[in-house]
Amino acid sequence: MPWLTRGLREGIVTTRYPHRPDGYGASFAGHVVCEPGALGAEAEAAAAACPTGAIEVGRTGARLDQGRCVLCGRCCQVAPRWFRLRPGFETAALSREALVVPESAADRRAIAQAREELRQRVRALRRSVHLRHVDAGSDGSEEWEIAALTGPIYDVQRLGIFFTASPRHADVLLVTGVGTAAMRGPLRLTYEAMPAPKAVVAVGTDAISGGLAGGTYASGTGVASVVPVDVLVPGSPPSPFSVLHGILLAVGLVGERQREQLPGKSRSEEVAG
Amino acid sequence: MRLNGTLNWHSPEGLVRSVAAKVGQGARFCALFASPEAAGTRLLALLSHSGTLVPEATMVPEGAGGFPTLTAATPAAAWYERRVKDLFGLEPRGHPRPDPLVLPRRPGSAPPRPGWGQPVSALPPDDPGAAPPAACPGQATGPLELDLSPLPAHVQGEGVFTLPYGPVRSGVVESVEYLIETPGERVPHVRARTFYKHRGMQARFPGLSLADGALLAERYEGVASVAHAIAYCSALESIAGCQPPPAAGLVRVLHAELERVANHLSSLLAHTEAAAQAVAAARVATHKERLQRLRAELCGNRFGRGVVVPGGVSGPPLAGAKSLLGPLTRLQAGIRADLELLMATPSFVDRLRRTGVIAPSLARERAALGPVGRASGQAGDLRSDHPYAAYASLRPPASPTRTAGDALARQQVRQEEMESAFDLARQALEGLEELGPTPVGGWRAGLGAVTGEALGWAEAPQGELFYLVDAVQGRVRQAQARSASFHNLALFATAFPDDIFTDFAFIEASFGVSIAGVAG
Incomplete structure (x- = not known):
């Protein structure tokens, strides 16, 4: 009972994004x-x-x-x-080229093509999306930012977004980390266990390019050589809002910046x- | 602590004798560092003896193939020697169980010997045309060969099976595999396989500029970025023989203490979720998010990255006492009120009490660190034992200790540490206010093109953190970290004496380790 009143006293702390700016x-x-x-x-x-x-x-x-x-x-x-x-x-992008600024005309065409391909694929996912997260060698901070999404302030459940333990139930794969030698196999298996249609979001600079930690004998230079990445969320680490934007972008609920x-x-x- | 000329050199056998003698006199085994050199592999054992840090070294010559184990002298060395075997190919002779820990190399394949140039990658290179850098003697020159086959079970008996829990686990957590050997309820044996996240950080430091090294240190164990940057930078400052300006010391304390609160809230959040305390979990998540936002208000980054630089800090905080004291005090009051209620909620406390007990005698033998050690009577805290940053002038309160050694005691220690962390952060803010916008000495001291080797440290939220840094003319020659996460996770397997399977989540949460810091 004391917990109930304590929760009520706090009032509503949840963001209105993406329906209103935050x-x-x-x-x-x-x-x-x-x-x-x-x-x-x-x-x-x-x-x-x-x-x-x-x-x-x-x-x-x-x-x-x-x-x-x-x-x-x-x-x-x-x-x-x-x-x-x-x-x-709103930093997430739909292709590796789109993250290179200023953009070129060739990039624009590639981005448009990637957007259309993803739109066709994820049409069925708009009402309810289940996410599976895999850490492929992060520094640990990305996990905090992703986990924050389930807290009251971001509360992604209000948008029909849920985290699931089983890849068999997952529509979207969130991948963090550089893609270490030993995680390449488990990451690939997780991806293959997911039913189609599915989308992959690379969360953080490490997952996109290896960042500062990549390129050693055991760390990769991003996860794109293991799983096909659809959405890239840059940042070291990206804020929870950026991750949320990336997820919404993956399922076609918002547009690019x-x-x-x-x-x-x-x-x-x-x-x- | 500058190391040049202060190392006590021994033969490999002499090192074992010296460590055994000192541990017998009550010294605590802190770490074993391994560095690749032209003559072989230098092993540096660090001991804390009567309040002094004592470095003891030996050179294992190239071709020796191994060294006599220190684990017989102190069980706390067991994991360090497994790491040396994985990364440097040296067999710890007489080690009770030298299973792979951070890199499961195929038996007989060459080791990476990280820290000497850039070892050859096992992965597709960025630039296929680039010539590989020259390898040092004994270093792998071909692709790295991994052996990920399952380990044989240790526990035999009717109905005993091994549950491989990980590396992809439920929830948004870091990748690690626990091999849980269990007949169904009791957990007689747990092994942690941490190599999934091994990034070879020791191989990434050589050749970096001093400032880039700080950025990399922040990403060694991302949830303790500030502590890692402080430990790395203070090693460089020892080499240069300079002190960061007073204002920089205060900024470092401010960020480090807020980082401590954030990590302790993270541990508490994992506890409340494991106990299915939905409202409490929501409250704690809200507190943690508010704290991360306050941290971003100070520096533009939610993890305090980019603040600590070699010689000081990057600049004044973006917000001052006026705008932050109010929110900080409200946050502290909110956390305190929720914790009081939580600790009076039987369905929560009952799950923690007598769960994951580590007896003080065991904690002493294994030299447990941070909140895990303090909950089992081990009082060490670098902030008061070997003050750095501005801790000498701020007088941190004596670190809290308990002797129960259970998850509840670890939670109580963290609760008291949060209170003192808020107080220290407030003192630091007020101190900065007094110094004004242009403090005497500025925000950073120039280090110049430093050459030498030193040990730096910080009390991270997880416990004692060390950096061993060797610099040549303003560049990093070698650097390596020893996180408390690495040291403490070695005790994890001992924390299930009377516990059952469903206690696993609580014991894991109460350890509060970051796997990134373990795997390196």
């Missing part, structure tokens, strides 16, 4: 964006400062691979003119929201 989620430094035409010494210095080699300076300008970015913010300090942390959590760029703002202003 103030906290929108204030979160979600990803780093790169202005078109980033060239010169500053852009080169930013590329050299990046701990994961996410920035490549080409002929027409630098491009940043958000699938490698660990959001350390160094490029934004070195070259604030070209790089900045952009607020918001707007990919055009906003005028600049300093990092502290963005974080303060």
